[in-house]
Amino acid sequence: MANFFTSLFSKKDKTEEIINEKNLKKNFDIFKYDGIKALKMGKIKYAVLCFERALHIREDSEVLNYLALAYKSEDFKEDAISIYSKLIGMEPDNALNYINRAELFLQLKEYEETIADCKNAIALEPETTKSYLMLAQAYRDLNQTEEAVVHLTNVIEIAPECINAYLMRSEINFERKEHHNRVSADITKILKISPENENAMLLRAKIHKAKDKIKEALIDYDRVIEINPFNEQAYAEKGRALMENGKAQEAVEFLTEALDTNPESYIIWAMRGEVKENMGDIEGAQTDFAKSREIEEFADEYSSTPNNYASLYKNSPI
Numbered sequence: 170m171a172n173f174f175t176s177l178f179s180k181k182d183k184t185e186e187i188i189n190e191k192n193l194k195k196n197f198d199i200f201k202y203d204g205i206k207a208l209k210m211g212k213i214k215y216a217v218l219c220f221e222r223a224l225h226i227r228e229d230s231e232v233l234n235y236l237a238l239a240y241k242s243e244d245f246k247e248d249a250i251s252i253y254s255k256l257i258g259m260e261p262d263n264a265l266n267y268i269n270r271a272e273l274f275l276q277l278k279e280y281e282e283t284i285a286d287c288k289n290a291i292a293l294e295p296e297t298t299k300s301y302l303m304l305a306q307a308y309r310d311l312n313q314t315e316e317a318v319v320h321l322t323n324v325i326e327i328a329p330e331c332i333n334a335y336l337m338r339s340e341i342n343f344e345r346k347e348h349h350n351r352v353s354a355d356i357t358k359i360l361k362i363s364p365e366n367e368n369a370m371l372l373r374a375k376i377h378k379a380k381d382k383i384k385e386a387l388i389d390y391d392r393v394i395e396i397n398p399f400n401e402q403a404y405a406e407k408g409r410a411l412m413e414n415g416k417a418q419e420a421v422e423f424l425t426e427a428l429d430t431n432p433e434s435y436i437i438w439a440m441r442g443e444v445k446e447n448m449g450d451i452e453g454a455q456t457d458f459a460k461s462r463e464i465e466e467f468a469d470e471y472s473s474t475p476n477n478y479a480s481l482y483k484n485s486p487i
Contacts (some may be wrong), residue, residue: 170349172190191399193227196222196226197223197227197229197234198332200219200220200222200226201219201220201223201229201232201235203215203219204216204217204218204219204223204232204235204236204441205218205235208235208238208239208242211242211316213239213242213243214364216235216239217236217239220233220235220236220267221230221236222409224236228259230256230260231256232258233252233256234252234256236252237253237256237269240252241273246273246276246277247277249269249273250270250273250274250428250441253266253269253270253273254431257270262293263293264289264290264293264294264297264300265290267286267287267289267290267293267300268286268287268290268297268299268300268303270286271283271287271300271303272303274286275303275306275307278310280307280308280310280311283303283304283307283437284304284307284308287300287301287304287307288304291304293363294320294354296326296327297367298327298328298331298334301320301323301324301327301334302320302321302324302333302334303366304320304335305318305320305321305324305334305337306337307343308320309337312342313355314344314345314432314460317337317341318338318341318342321334321337321338321341322338323335325338330362332359332362332363332366335355335356335358335359335370335387336355336359336366336368336372337357338355339352339355339356339369339372340372342355343372343375343376349379349380352372352376353373353376354445355431356369356372356373365396367393367396367400367403368398370389370393371389371390371393371403371406373395373402374387374389374390374406374410375390375406376451377389378410383410383414386410387407387410387411390403390404390406391407391409392457398430398436399430399431401431401434401437402436404423404424404427404431404434404436404437404440405424405436405437405439405440407423407429408420408423408424408437408440408441408444409440409443409444411423412447413445413446417444417447417448419447420441420444420446421441421445422445424437424440424444425441428483429468433464434462434464435461435462435463435465435468436461438457438458438460438461438464439457439458439461441457442454442455442456442457445457
């Protein structure tokens with residue numbers, strides 16, 4: 170009889186355990202898929218809550234990845250880094266986790282951490298171009314340009330049509346005052362792949378300026394503006410080229426027209442101020458510089474966010 174009751178209660182416990190497991194799985198799936206839906210709808214706070222509740226039931230790499238995406242979408246880099254660190258602990262052979270964390274470290278200008286993660290990713294997946302590109306950017310920002318060029322060349326060997334690699338390599342070589350023919354060769358390659366690449370045209374204009382070929386430089390600036398009427402850099406650099414070649418009044422008129430198209434461009438306001446200052450119009454220059462600072466400060470204030478998710482949403486209702 171004792172064995173009968175033991176068996177009966179054992180079966181009952183087992184049944185309850187199965188039911189509990191099914192309920193947990195059901196709740197996990199509800200939180201997970203509600204979170205994914207909320208993330209797609211841009212309801213980030215609710216998405217984070219759902220993912221955290223799902224993870225409270227059990228750790229899951231897919232849900233952790235979604236949680237990291239939610240944090241990244243709100244620019245909570247440090248929170249996302251902590252998630253990718255956890256994923257690296259769970260999946261040390263997954264190169265993508267290192268790549269994702271490296272990208273955030275690079276944005277935070279934490280270059281040594283970026284380099285370490287990129288090298289780990291390359292060791293796991295040597296053909297992934299993004300790792301080399303971020304590695305090159307980190308070395309470039311550290312002013313270790315030789316190392317940067319080496320890794321960009323690696324990218325080009327892996328992916329011969331990678332525009333970003335050619336562009337960064339040509340920019341670095343131009344800054345290092347390397348032979349312009351080498352830079353021009355990379356620009357020619359870029360424009361063959363992408364004939365309307367604005368950055369390549371702007372860099373080619375700089376080479377023309379360095380060779381005193383102002384007419385050719387102005388043609389490139391005009392072509393960029395034709396392709397993209399909102400390219401502030403093209404307007405500013407053309408204005409500078411006109412000023413430096415004794416055409417300050419023409420530069421002011423050109424930049425004034427540019428401000429009709431781009432009234433909130435602090436770059437163009439500052440450039441017009443510089444031209445006016447060069448002409449001796451100090452009052453006009455100060456007005457333009459003040460307007461430039463006002464727009465830039467507003468943009469900085471608008472784009473600034475708390476360091477992490479908790480500090481923004483603390484005590485805030487769902």
